[in-house]
Amino acid sequence: MAAPPRPDLLERLAAQTAERERANLLRRVRTVDQADGPWLDISGKRLLSFCSNDYLGLAQHPQLIAALRRAASECGVGSTSAHLICGHRTEHAELEEALAAWTGRERAVLFSTGYMANLGVMQALLARGDVCVQDKLNHACLIDGARLSGAELKRYPHADVDAATRQLTSNDSAATVLATDGVFSMDGDVAPLRELAALCTREHATLMVDDAHGFGVLGHSGGGSLEASALNPYEVPVLMATLGKALGCAGAFVAGSHALIQGLMQFARPYIYTTAMPPALAAAALVATQLAQAETWRREKLNALIARFRAGAGQLGLTLSSSTTAIQPIVLGDAQAALDAANTLEWRGLLVTAIRPPTVPAGSARLRITLSAAHEDAHVDKLLDALEALRLPPAKS
Structure with missing residues (x-):
């Protein structure tokens, strides 16, 4: 009796990828054409980025x-x-x-x-x-x-x-x-x-x-x-x-x-x-x-921006984590909700990444906002205005 055929590993990988896409969890690469501080040119659009790890603004120093x-x-x-x-x-x-x-x-x-x-x-x-x-x-x-x-x-x-x-x-x-x-x-x-x-x-x-x-x-x-x-x-x-x-x-x-x-x-x-x-x-x-x-002013400026964002988000009733660092996530739960929010922010000229499972646990998809000393007060205010327009669910009391 002939042995069953071996599984095709590439077919299995393709099936797993297709399943991830059906679950709105597919990862995609986007090419940045030019960077200018916190501003990025991507596919003909100029976006204010809140997703980089350049916390002190040194990458282009x-x-x-x-x-x-x-x-x-x-x-x-x-x-x-x-x-x-x-x-x-x-x-x-x-x-x-x-x-x-x-x-x-x-x-x-x-x-x-x-x-x-x-x-x-x-x-x-x-x-x-x-x-x-x-x-x-x-x-x-x-x-x-x-x-x-x-x-x-x-x-x-x-x-x-x-x-x-x-x-x-x-x-x-x-x-x-x-x-x-x-x-x-x-x-x-x-x-x-x-x-x-x-x-x-x-x-x-x-x-x-x-x-x-x-x-x-x-x-x-x-x-x-x-x-x-x-x-x-x-x-x-x-x-x-x-x-x-x-x-x-x-x-x-x-x-x-x-x-x-x-x-x-x-x-x-x-x-x-x-x-x-x-x-x-x-x-x-x-x-x-x-x-x-x-240049200790870089950390001082970053901390001031973090405080400004958290105070503004609090006034909007947004649910924030206990973070006091440059990483300020807003957990939305549903992967599609996080994607929709990220797409709406991009339409308003802001780049904020939607983080979904398996990077984070199931049910904790989020907008991962990161701040940098390269940002200015006006940039944070622009982000807060856009978040207010999203009409995200208010924080639970």
Whole structure:
């Protein structure tokens, strides 16, 4: 008797894509023709963007552009190799030293993306028989990293320290990492870091914080959610942050002790087997670290814009999360409702992304509004006027 035919993987993928489209969950790429601060030209339309992660408005800063051009003219474009072969340039070394100093840690090591950094940390630290405890709303790369490591993954309800404690103490003998976002990318709230740090200290677990959306934004010097929470490197031994959000560049880093960084260089496969980021990009990121620390007005302006938006949204009766960061979601629940709202805002000249499952849990589709120091008061007022015209459901009392 002949064996049944093997499933056609491309047909299966096409069927899954078609089902996602039927559920109004299909993702699409849109090409930006030109960027001018918060203004984007897309398909012949000029839109005021409220969906970028350029929190400090540094992505188009002339000093970053000049540093990138200067380094590219001297070094070329590509680094030509992995860091451990011949791809590690002076620009990379200087950036790593600056990031270590800024975060108050012994060393830092660069990765090409935040996703790769988190995969690398998890794969290097964890093994089968170990445990990784994570917030359920952590970024996908933390979850994927734990799964790929072979460790047992335990996830606790969002920001629930008591639940995290139960997960952490359920296996007293296993080596354990507790990993959390510092600022949650879809909700904008800050993790209960001091409580989690105390828990990890008490239970001899290793705390790792992904501060992609807090680094550069929170804290007096922009050191991120750890600086804002007054946590030291001993309380949070593993810090990951990205260079493509508040710093306006691309890439990521992990900062910690000499032992941690040396270990990652030996065992983190996404570091070992990847071409180093272009040295010109590292040169631009170095300038961004200097500007982000020196120009404190950027954080002050961003905080003023956040307060202006939240006050205005409150006057409109809009339902907001508890976020006090640049990420200000308005949860609408239904995916089609979020799409319709985003399309109406675009018709009014505003670009606000509709975030739908599976990026967020089912029933929590939303408008994910992000603010930047590149915005002005008038931009925020324009957004509030457009939101008022949407006639969104009022906040529940």
